[in-house]
Amino acid sequence: MTTIVLDPGHGGSDSGAVNGSSFEKVFNMDIALRAREYLLRNYDVDVIMTRTADSSLSLPTRTNQANQAKADYYCSIHINAGGGTGWESYIYNGAVSEKSVKAQETIHNYVMSQIRPYGIKDRGMKRANFHVLRETNMPSILLENLFIDTTFDLHLLQNKMFLDTLGNAIGEGLARALALPKLTVDVPLYVVIAGSFSTLENAHQRRLFLRNHGIEAFAVATEVNGVTKYRVQSGAFRNRDLAVVRLDVVKKIGINDAFITTR
Numbered sequence: 001m002t003t004i005v006l007d008p009g010h011g012g013s014d015s016g017a018v019n020g021s022s023f024e025k026v027f028n029m030d031i032a033l034r035a036r037e038y039l040l041r042n043y044d045v046d047v048i049m050t051r052t053a054d055s056s057l058s059l060p061t062r063t064n065q066a067n068q069a070k071a072d073y074y075c076s077i078h079i080n081a082g083g084g085t086g087w088e089s090y091i092y093n094g095a096v097s098e099k100s101v102k103a104q105e106t107i108h109n110y111v112m113s114q115i116r117p118y119g120i121k122d123r124g125m126k127r128a129n130f131h132v133l134r135e136t137n138m139p140s141i142l143l144e145n146l147f148i149d150t151t152f153d154l155h156l157l158q159n160k161m162f163l164d165t166l167g168n169a170i171g172e173g174l175a176r177a178l179a180l181p182k183l184t185v186d187v188p189l190y191v192v193i194a195g196s197f198s199t200l201e202n203a204h205q206r207r208l209f210l211r212n213h214g215i216e217a218f219a220v221a222t223e224v225n226g227v228t229k230y231r232v233q234s235g236a237f238r239n240r241d242l243a244v245v246r247l248d249v250v251k252k253i254g255i256n257d258a259f260i261t262t263r
C-alpha cells in the first residue's frame with residue numbers, strides 16, 4: 001500500500017509566520033487534517049502525520065520519520081509570509097527523480113484548478129533547497145498556502161469552506177500524482193451471529209451468556225421474510241479469517257447455531 005507523509009509545518013513553541021492572533025502552525029494542521037481525511041475517506045492509502053498535536057518537532061525528526069517508514073511521498077504544508085499573495089509549490093532544487101517533477105505538476109495543477117475560482121494567484125512551480133525536500137529519500141513537495149500577512153489571503157484561510165476546498169484539493173492532487181486506488185465502497189463486513197431469536201428477551205439472555213464468557217455481543221433487530229428476528233451479533237470483521245476465529249470461540253462455549261453473514 002502507498003504511504004504518504006503529511007507534514008504540518010512548525011508547531012509547539014515554533015508558531016511559524018504570525019499575524020496578530022493568526023498562527024501559521026494552526027492553519028498548517030487544519031489543512032493537513034482535511035487532506036488526510038479526504039485521502040482516507042476516498043483512497044486505499046496509509047497516511048502518516050509528522051505531528052497531530054501542537055508540538056515542537058525538529059526538521060530532522062520530520063524527515064527521519066518519513067525515511068524510517070519508507071514512505072512513498074512526503075508533503076509539507078506551510079503558509080507564506082512577506083507581503084505577497086497566492087499559492088505556490090516547491091520541490092528540491094538539486095537532483096530529483098522524474099517522478100518528483102511529474103508529481104509536482106499534477107498536484108500543483110490540480111490544486112490551482114480548484115482554488116483559482118476564489119481569485120487566488122498562481123505563483124508557480126518552484127524549486128528550493130529546503131531541509132524537508134533535500135533530506136527525504138522519497139519524492140517530496142512543500143506547499144505554501146497563501147500569505148498570512150495579506151488581508152485577502154488571510155480571510156480565505158479563515159473561511160472553513162475554502163479550507164475544505166483546499167484540503168480536499170491537496171488530497172485529490174496527491175491521489176492523482178500517486179495513482180492511488182479508489183476505496184471500494186462496498187467492502188463486505190463478515191458478521192458473526194451468535195443466535196437468532198423471536199423475542200428480544202431471549203436475545204438478551206444469549207447476550208448475557210456471551211458476556212459472562214468474556215465475549216462482546218449485542219442484539220440487533222432484523223427483518224427476515226417479513227418477520228422481526230433479534231440477532232445477537234458478536235463481532236464484525238473486514239477479514240473473513242478473523243470472523244471464522246470468532247465463530248469458533250462462540251461455538252466452543254456451546255452456541256452451535258452461530259453463523260457468519262455478510263453485510
Ligand SMILES: [Zn+2]
Pocket residue numbers: 009010016017024078079
Ligand atoms: Zn512555514
